[in-house]
Amino acid sequence: MTAAPEIHVEFAPELALFVPHGRRSGTTPVAADGVSTLGHVVESLGVPLTEVGALVVDGREVTVSHLPAAGESVRVRPIERPQRVPGAPLRFLLDVHLGTLARRLRLLGVDTAYESTDIGDPALATRSAAERRVMLSRDRGLLRRRELWAGAYVYSTRPEDQLRDVLDRFRPELDPWTRCIACNGLLREASKEEVADQLQGGTQRSYDVFAQCRECGRAYWKGAHHEQLEAIVERALEEFADRK
Structure with missing residues (x-):
């Protein structure tokens, strides 16, 4: 039986508290089904997208709607501070x-x-x-x-x-x-x-x-x-x- 294609996800240390203990260090292999967006994958691993800053795939920044392909390496960075919220006033x-x-x-x-x-x-x-x-x-x-x-x-x-x-x-x-x-x-x-x-x-x-x-x-x-x-x-x- 052929193994399912995988991507490899690495979270910034600031996001470690959201990730199950066994996945907090190094990269986490995740099955790539060709349908789930990267945003869905990140949330499925426990991290709310409200806490996610840049998503970097093989050195290039992508959006949460990116469809991961087998073999890709993903780095999930925290929100940059100060965080700018669109619109005004801030409430x-x-x-x-x-x-x-x-x-x-x-x-x-x-x-x-x-x-x-x-x-x-x-x-x-x-x-x-x-x-x-x-x-x-x-x-x-x-x-x-x-x-x-x-x-x-x-x-x-x-x-x-x-x-x-x-x-x-x-x-x-x-x-x-x-x-x-x-x-x-x-x-x-x-x-x-x-x-x-x-x-x-x-x-x-x-x-x-x-x-x-x-x-x-x-x-x-x-x-x-x-x-x-x-x-x-x-x-x-x-x-x-x-x-x-």
């Missing part, structure tokens, strides 16, 4: 598991939609396409959905690292203290009288400067957690404000 959509990251992006003034309940992958993908938002998720299956407008895998489980990774990858414009961390609405200056119904006695006496969300009406002031939030903002601005 994000986060799934139910990334609430802390959503609040921190909003704190920095980044337009960030977030689903606080699990509405399902099809609905998330549809919203990404309808609103032209980059889908951020740790769900590889979601990131493989064809309806997505754009997507990116969130590599860490730690909010601090998640935030840094997203800022490093996409370099969004930062405009801290301009968005509601609860609903993503824009903030405006507000008088104490306008937000009085949200203030307890101590806050009434101690603070005079307020902001209010134009969408949900939530009031903001420099309360007990302000120093912690200020530290997050300062770190982000110091590292990313002037990087494009």
Whole structure:
């Protein structure tokens, strides 16, 4: 019996976490059926196309629609940073598991939609396409959905690292203290009288400067957690404000 024709696929080290352990080093032989595109082959090996940069076949760059031929050698490179997303403005959509990251992006003034309940992958993908938002998720299956407008895998489980990774990858414009961390609405200056119904006695006496969300009406002031939030903002601005 004649052996099936094969191609040989090598993944960049940055993509190793997606690949089954036995295929992480060296090249992986894959049967070439003459029908499956290179994009399909890469995804079948566990790597979402949202994380794939250049595909290089025998020294030449090809697209995901390339039909591999027997004997070809494929190198799969990671996304180049900063990643340029077509269209403007840059906006994000986060799934139910990334609430802390959503609040921190909003704190920095980044337009960030977030689903606080699990509405399902099809609905998330549809919203990404309808609103032209980059889908951020740790769900590889979601990131493989064809309806997505754009997507990116969130590599860490730690909010601090998640935030840094997203800022490093996409370099969004930062405009801290301009968005509601609860609903993503824009903030405006507000008088104490306008937000009085949200203030307890101590806050009434101690603070005079307020902001209010134009969408949900939530009031903001420099309360007990302000120093912690200020530290997050300062770190982000110091590292990313002037990087494009």
